[in-house]
Amino acid sequence: MRIKVKPMYEQVVGNIRPALLVLFATVVCVLLIACANIANLLLARATARHREIAIRSALGASRHRVIRQLLTESILLSILGGALGIVVALFGIDLLIALGPKDIPRVSEIGIDGRVLGFTILVSVITGTIFGLVPAIQISKTDLTESLKDGGRSGSGVRGNRTRNALIASEVAVALVLMIGASLLIKSLVQLENVDPGFNPHNVLTARISLSTAKYNDAAQLEFFRTLISQTERVPGVESVGAISPMPLSAAQIGVDFDLEGQPAEPGAHKQTNLRFVTPNYFKAMQIPLIKGRDFDSHDLESSTPVVIVNRALAEKYFPGQDPIGKRIIPIINNRDGNPPARQIVGVVGDVRHQSLATDSGMETYIPYGQFPMGTMTLIIRGNADTQSTVASIRREVGGLDPTLPVYEVKTLDQYVASSTQEQKFNSFLLAVFSGIALVLTSVGLYGVLAYAVTQRIHEIGIRMAVGANTRQVFRMVIEQGMKLVMIGICIGLFVAVLSTRILSTLVFKTSTLDPFSFGAGAAILILIALLACFIPAWRASRVNPMTALRYE
Numbered sequence: 001m002r003i004k005v006k007p008m009y010e011q012v013v014g015n016i017r018p019a020l021l022v023l024f025a026t027v028v029c030v031l032l033i034a035c036a037n038i039a040n041l042l043l044a045r046a047t048a049r050h051r052e053i054a055i056r057s058a059l060g061a062s063r064h065r066v067i068r069q070l071l072t073e074s075i076l077l078s079i080l081g082g083a084l085g086i087v088v089a090l091f092g093i094d095l096l097i098a099l100g101p102k103d104i105p106r107v108s109e110i111g112i113d114g115r116v117l118g119f120t121i122l123v124s125v126i127t128g129t130i131f132g133l134v135p136a137i138q139i140s141k142t143d144l145t146e147s148l149k150d151g152g153r154s155g156s157g158v159r160g161n162r163t164r165n166a167l168i169a170s171e172v173a174v175a176l177v178l179m180i181g182a183s184l185l186i187k188s189l190v191q192l193e194n195v196d197p198g199f200n201p202h203n204v205l206t207a208r209i210s211l212s213t214a215k216y217n218d219a220a221q222l223e224f225f226r227t228l229i230s231q232t233e234r235v236p237g238v239e240s241v242g243a244i245s246p247m248p249l250s251a252a253q254i255g256v257d258f259d260l261e262g263q264p265a266e267p268g269a270h271k272q273t274n275l276r277f278v279t280p281n282y283f284k285a286m287q288i289p290l291i292k293g294r295d296f297d298s299h300d301l302e303s304s305t306p307v308v309i310v311n312r313a314l315a316e317k318y319f320p321g322q323d324p325i326g327k328r329i330i331p332i333i334n335n336r337d338g339n340p341p342a343r344q345i346v347g348v349v350g351d352v353r354h355q356s357l358a359t360d361s362g363m364e365t366y367i368p369y370g371q372f373p374m375g376t377m378t379l380i381i382r383g384n385a386d387t388q389s390t391v392a393s394i395r396r397e398v399g400g401l402d403p404t405l406p407v408y409e410v411k412t413l414d415q416y417v418a419s420s421t422q423e424q425k426f427n428s429f430l431l432a433v434f435s436g437i438a439l440v441l442t443s444v445g446l447y448g449v450l451a452y453a454v455t456q457r458i459h460e461i462g463i464r465m466a467v468g469a470n471t472r473q474v475f476r477m478v479i480e481q482g483m484k485l486v487m488i489g490i491c492i493g494l495f496v497a498v499l500s501t502r503i504l505s506t507l508v509f510k511t512s513t514l515d516p517f518s519f520g521a522g523a524a525i526l527i528l529i530a531l532l533a534c535f536i537p538a539w540r541a542s543r544v545n546p547m548t549a550l551r552y553e
Contacts, residue, residue: 013105018506019427025503026181026434029174031127033438036167037445039131042074043164044452046139053139067136074132075125082124086112099429101422134163164449165485168442172489173496175435175442176526180497181504182435183518185428188508192421195509198352198361199248200287203384204413206247207394209405210376218302221373226298228397229279229379235393238383242282243369247378248354249416258365260318261328261342273314273363274354275331277374282366283309283349285380286413293325293347300368307371308343311364315348324348331365343367357420358509378409387412427507439526443533450482450537462546471542478541482534483527490523497522 046053053066089112097110209228211221225243232241246252254275280296283289291312300307308329315324328342351361369377381390395407454461461474501513511518 078128
């Protein structure tokens with residue numbers, strides 16, 4: 001016997017923690033982009049209010065009083081946004097739970113409570129303070145003489161423009177990191193869905209049946225499933241029927257140690273395998289290839305020679321360059337008399353991904369159901385018949401044998417396969433949604449900054465056009481201004497992505513966290529969207545009337 005010690009926390013939540021932390025970090029990134037946009041808007045609004053602030057200062061308002069007023073406005077705006085977010089969350093939580101994988105620990109307890117409300121209020125106040133502080137400090141430095149002049153246009157000047165540009169470049173960098181992460185997860189999901197599970201999941205129906213050990217002894221269990229399988233095979237449209245315990249991709253495993261006959265193991269040094277109990281024709285129903293030897297048949301009973309079928313991985317590891325047929329292994333699982341018998345290998349089958357599609361096939365050992373009856377088995381029914389009619393036929397056959405027995409967990413094998421990728425689909429979906437939101441926010445922010453810059457530079461644009469600049473040159477000037485910020489942000493984002501995407505290593509399958517395609521695709525999409533965001537301000541700038549622009553204040 002051996003002991004494996006594991007923290008209870010890990011036992012309860014499994015490996016869901018890394019995924020939740022990544023999603024939380026993604027939400028924080030989206031929040032930062034939104035706050036950067038708000039800061040840009042507040043900077044532009046502050047510039048428009050520079051005369052008002054100058055008048056307040058001239059009438060005696062201190063710089064501290066001006067900053068406090070502007071911070072109060074930004075914090076109030078942030079709190080109102082947080083309140084609206086809570087309202088949206090109240091309606092969105094049920095949808096999130098419905099879309100999420102069912103095996104998330106304590107998923108039924110997800111909801112909005114006092115801690116969530118407190119956290120939302122705290123985040124709202126902090127973001128309102130931090131991202132309202134920079135515009136407040138800048139506008140409080142207003143030059144009274146310049147601002148009170150008729151036609152004074154600038155309250156923030158070069159410093160304000162630099163701040164806005166830095167915020168936009170930061171937004172682009174964060175958005176690119178999120179897009180690269182989403183691309184990695186999506187590519188990983190595609191790789192996962194193209195994995196060969198080792199069996200053909202199409203046109204297969206499964207149903208679970210449990211027999212009471214108080215009512216059915218070993219012989220009765222064996223006879224029940226033998227009769228049920230025989231009768232189910234006669235149902236129209238059914239091609240083959242088998243049964244197994246535990247079911248592949250059901251997260252159930254029976255791990256046991258084993259020894260090779262003639263090679264006694266040292267204490268605590270047993271070899272390990274996963275054990276499954278199957279009926280004859282199970283491999284045929286699952287279309288698992290028989291590589292060597294034979295399948296189990298009706299003669300493999302408790303009174304006959306103990307036999308076993310192993311998978312290719314076990315045969316290649318422990319019998320390299322040999323024919324494993326006829327060799328004997330000793331699974332450390334007791335017979336009814338308490339002695340673990342040596343079992344003769346009669347067949348080798350292909351590897352099956354029993355635990356999940358993302359987990360490589362391990363050492364698998366199959367024992368005939370006739371030599372070790374189990375009370376709970378999952379029927380495997382392959383055929384081209386209508387699913388509903390097949391289910392009704394199974395229930396009718398079971399009811400004919402024992403009306404008190406329920407038939408449960410009725411689902412297709414395709415559903416088992418789909419559930420194996422449910423967590424990856426959920427992670428990819430959420431990260432893609434957040435990346436899309438980040439992309440939209442970034443493009444809106446870029447558009448806003450360029451539109452404001454065009455408004456501020458209308459007088460300059462009028463002069464340029466008056467001295468000979470054509471519409472194409474003006475259009476290109478605005479595009480270059482915007483794309484310069486985008487390219488700076490992309491360079492920063494690529495560097496940050498190289499450092500940060502390593503945390504996705506536990507969430508991706510057969511995909512490098514430095515995958516060139518994901519990095520290139522994220523950058524290309526961002527550049528394309530940025531060009532679209534730059535187009536409208538550039539087009540408006542190129543349509544400026546020089547005479548009107550020269551009179552613009």
